[in-house]
Amino acid sequence: MILAALLRPLTNRLNDFHIGGQHVPRWTAILISYSAIVILLILLGLLFFPLINNQLIILSNLDLEGIYQQIQIPIARIENFLLKYQLIESQPGYLFEEFKSFIVRAITGFDFGTFISQVFSTASSLFIGLIAVAFITFFLLLENGLLRRNLLNLIPNPYFELSVATFTKVEKLLSNYLSGLLLQILAIFTIASLGLSLMRIEYALTIALFAAIANLIPYAGPILGATFGIIVGISTGSFSEDSELTYLLIKILSVFSIVQIIDNILLQPMIFSKSVKAHPLEIFVVIFAGAKIAGVLGMIFAIPVYTIFRVSVMEFYKGYKSYRIFKIKTSN
Template sequence: MEVEKHHQKNNFFVKWFLNNRFSIVLLNILLFFLIIWVFNQISFVLNPFWTFFNAILPPVLVASIQYYLMDPVVDWMEKKLKVPRIITIILLFVIVLGGLIWIINTLIPIIQHQTDSLIKNWPAYWQDAQRGFEKMIHDPRLNGVRSGINQVISDAQTKMFKTGQDSFNLALSNLSSAVNVITMIFMTLLTAPFVLFFMLKDGHRLNPYVTKFAPQKLQPSFSSLLSDINGAVASYIRGQITVAFWVGVMFAIGYSVIGLNYGITLAVLAGVLNMIPYFGTFIAFIPAIILGLISSPMMLVKVLIVFAIEQTLEGRVISPLVMGNKMNMNPVTTILLLIGASAVAGLWGVIFAIPVYAVIKIIVTRLFNYYRKISTLYDEISESDDANLKSKE
């Protein structure tokens, strides 16, 4: 009798705790937050590692972006034309150096000239805009709301002045931080080429090397996981940079055709900001609208037409050809992810949200599939799947 009661208690424990999905999910969540709490308690131990990581991150990040752009060329030259990797890497470095020299000698002087001209002429543009706005608010049809508009303008000017003064004071108080930033940029530019060289030379050996540390029976799946992560990150970086390049080219051509002042500078700005998914192009479009509005109503219409053509070509031709659906993300998911990432980590969160999400998604999917395979909780699902497969056959 006692044995039977003990058996029933064991069955109850197994049924409601060991083989209960809800209990296991709660236990995993508890362990996850327990691990976070433990790491938070020993954060002082991890601070040196975090400082070290922050120091090496910029050159590694810059080198990684260039690696994903150059590595397909190096692999293709080695496999198809039997050209040694070092020779291809040196040729690519020479080409990149030549491109940088061309940019420094050709593109940067144009941008500098247009930027200097914009700064010089901005007071005149601002006065024209003020006169146009004052003319608009003195329209007899706005008599009822004129006082409210004047109050809004006064408040905006006060806030802008206060913000500018605070920014100036903050800049003066953080000169040491500015020196640190300049030092970091210099060290990044100095060390990134060396990191890139060895990444291109030996990067294809990283997967087999890391896989050796996994258990023998897990090495094939672990190697496949690393390949999937590498492919997702590579697709995103190559796609974003390629699309950003063509966005800059399309805006440069469009602004040059309509004769918009500072078109090259605005086009370069649009290409750079296009690295921010969904929102970057619209942010870069704001100064173009302002300059078009200041120039003339007809110029504003031309700017809007250029923007419409660029968005159509980017959305219907360039992005589908370059990006396709490689990230396998719903647009709503992407937008919500970007909004949340911007609230958590600002600009860096927006830039890195999608690739980080893609990596986490791959890892979680692999872990779930592995758990589903070894767990008895999904036996009934597996059996039904088998039955469906057999019925289809």
Template sequence: MINIKVNDKLKNSFKPMITIFTIILLFYFKFTRDVIFVFFMAFILSYFLKPIHLSISRNGKYKRLCAGVLVLTFFSAIIFVIMFLLPLIVRESNNIVGTLAVMEKYIQQINSKMESMRGNKLVQSVIINISSNSENYIKTQGEKIVNLLIKLGHSSLEYSIVPIVVYYILADSELIFKRLTMMISPNYRKVYKEIFSDIDRILSKYIICQFILCSIIAILTFIVLAIFHIKYPFLLALINGFFNIIPYFGPIIGAIPAILVAALQSHNKVIYVAIFLYLIQQIEGDLISPKITGEFVDLHPMVVLLLIIIGGKVGGFIGMVLAVPAGVILKILYEDINYYLF
């Protein structure tokens, strides 16, 4: 009888580790990676909608109905916005591909003009390296834009199940939580509930705050580009706002396309655009972000940089996006385990 209890405890203790290991293993297979990514999108969106769902179903009644109405309203609004903005995005994307081709020719012209400097081997070597790298980068970016649009079209069927998954996460969150607690040893279930509650609270705040910050950056970028009459302001603003989700590196990556397009239009405009984009990032980093995020993301900058580098090596762009929230979760786990168990 004692052996049976011990075996049950061992099984319950190893269940979470087996589950985590299985998810990590499956992530390395392309098919399961795509499926996991779809569920990950649904998970993020459900966290974003969770506060609204809780506010409209406070008494617990009609929880499923509220979840259904909320999901239907939210995704109907998204479809409406996509139908309205998609032609603009496609048109600006096609124009950017054309602009990249112009940039490629411009670099080739510069390279041909530098032929007169053949006498200086060092200068010639530097020029050849810069021009070839720039040309390769421009070709790659053009191909990436086209491939991204094609991939989004092919993946539309996969993404169509996201609203269904979001609905079930919102409607059955308590049931899902109970099922997860059954995987934990009874001796540690109370501790697990406390830790999960802390992680749930922090993740919810983090996701909503990142959405607000990225939206602010996108809006301010659009205003700056529109004021200086830079081409493709909407698409470039979306790119800058999207990449802002990655700390430190994201703002630099997101600003490069806008600066390149401005450089093609005017040498004076590119200086003003670069200055204003820098000011936007400084305002966001020093004033807006601390006010919105508060102290719940309390990680040292060196730790954040290390997490981003590791995340990039492990999971590419998605890894860089998930690096900081993963670090925050590990920090919560460390602090809560120390508090509750030691």
């Protein structure tokens, strides 16, 4: 239903377009809309391809002995501190050997066959889900407004006016929310990509895109975006001194701090509070309730679901007080 709501304006425009004095068939307009989404996803995926390729090259040239030597220094410092204050009783070098054996056990204990089977199972489930969503969305777009009309036909006449008002208000608020959400993603992508590019961070567009999409997850999304930026920056950079690494972290964190200040002060109040007409405290409680019920997906869908429930209850409550049919039934 969300995809149908997003694609309906483009589909309607294409359907109204004339070729040879005739409208473009609606099924053709839907397929063109689908093609536009697929092309957009491919273009966005191309942003991640250079980064993935770079990481594969790094992994293929990985020097495990060199990594062990780099890790040995901080572990030795921790071990010396613990031995100095008699917090552990062991021979020098014991802590590093334990760490090394733990890594070896983790690698040798990894069941590659089980991992591959899980990947295929997840991929097949995802593919079936995508086909189902595409099929249902196609018919929702093809039979424009049919679902709503059928639902309204099931409603008894005394409640018809109230139900239409509720449907209209829910549709308007959800449309405002989705439009605002798209605006928020574009704004965060623009600000983050511009800031990271000015700071000369590699793969600035890729980091900005991930951060903009991750920001759909309230509260946890910004942390994920900043963490991804730091990981990419460290894995793709070369540092001769510790000060260079510190400088890189400061640059990335400063950009994401500015992004979050703009998002929290300007974007979120405009999108969440005004679009769904709810108090910020309500939004906060609803998001955490969604997280408790369904995790990350619950956080993402908490506001739309709450909007539908809240508007429906308020409209029916107003109808109960205002409409004469209810008053008559109450007096009887």
